[in-house]
Amino acid sequence: MQIAEPRHTFYLRCLTTFRRLTALVLLGLLLSAPDLSAKPQLTVESxxxxxxxxxxNPAFKHPNDLHQVFFLQRNSNANTIVWVAQFDPDGRLNPDRPIAGYWRRFAGRGHVMAFRWYERVFGFGTKSRELADGSGFEVRFNGIKSEQLLLKQNGPFDAALYTRQNGRDLKMIYGYLEVDESGLLPKVVRLRLYTSDPKTGQYSTHTIAVSGGAFRE
Known part of the structure; x- marks a missing residue:
């Protein structure tokens, strides 16, 4: 005979799922460049x-996966989201799916785990389109479809993801989110985006404060 799940356990499981969904929406939104007219509001501090x-976070391991183009970490735990470029057998970006993402579960064994369907659909999945001039692929995260990134091939089996800031293409390396989970809903309070300038070799840390970071319908 199957034993029914206790009601309080069912409610806790539903709340956990809801918290994950709202966190995913927030994390997706905060991967974009600052847009001060949007909610939550983002303000570049430095x-x-x-x-x-x-x-x-020196305590968190940085992934170094094959064909890695970007990764995202949070202060919550060491689990990291990794995006990699995908190539055909000749080393050219795969036109059908040039970029893919997954979890690297560093809080556990460091193993790879695929996105759950809602993580892929609402947050971390990507849409891509080859540019007419053949210079690369336009990439948009499902959580921030308004923000255009460029996936550009630099050589056989070699590609990088770029964001345009002040007229310059900066190579994206990783992002780090400070999330306050003390309340009912996760609240993002700060985003740090790390890039490099291919022309100078210098790294940049973009520190962005977040207000109104709690998700509301």
């Missing part, structure tokens, strides 16, 4: 340069 890549 942009600093350095000769070496800073570690937002």
């Amino acid at each position: 942009v600093t340069s350095s000769a070496t890549l800073p570690a937002a």
